[in-house]
Amino acid sequence: MNLPQVRGVDVDAQTRCGHYHGATDIIAIKMKCCGEYYACKDCHNELAGHAIVLWPVAEWDCAAILCGGCGAELTIREYMECESRCPACGAGFNPGCRKHYQFYFEVGAGLRE
Numbered sequence: 001m002n003l004p005q006v007r008g009v010d011v012d013a014q015t016r017c018g019h020y021h022g023a024t025d026i027i028a029i030k031m032k033c034c035g036e037y038y039a040c041k042d043c044h045n046e047l048a049g050h051a052i053v054l055w056p057v058a059e060w061d062c063a064a065i066l067c068g069g070c071g072a073e074l075t076i077r078e079y080m081e082c083e084s085r086c087p088a089c090g091a092g093f094n095p096g097c098r099k100h101y102q103f104y105f106e107v108g109a110g111l112r113e
């Protein structure tokens with residue numbers, strides 16, 4: 001399996017990192033600011049040297065989520081609608097990531113709980 005390069009602290013083969021390394025912490029997020037995949041926002045904070053730019057709702061159709069289980073790239077919208085399961089390989093994603101959307105995506109205007 002050939003994943004795109006994922007930056008981060010202690011990133012493993014399924015994109016877990018030193019901050020988030022539970023069984024289901026297998027997604028990486030391409031950052032709007034630099035176009036690079038990072039394992040999580042804390043990895044970006046430690047390594048990128050600049051602030052995260054949130055993905056605006058208008059760009060949620062960009063492929064910016066990487067499944068570390070199979071290498072599929074999901075659009076932000078696909079990811080938000082996948083109910084914490086990869087549509088390509090069926091791997092479970094950490095449902096707790098919902099609480100972190102606001103660190104990556106411009107939520108509020110487009111997403112209603």
Ligand SMILES: [Zn+2]
Nearest residue numbers: 031033034048
């Ligand atoms: Zn960045």
Ligand SMILES: [Zn+2]
Nearest residue numbers: 017019040043
């Ligand atoms: Zn991290």
Ligand SMILES: [Zn+2]
Nearest residue numbers: 067070086089
């Ligand atoms: Zn997958």
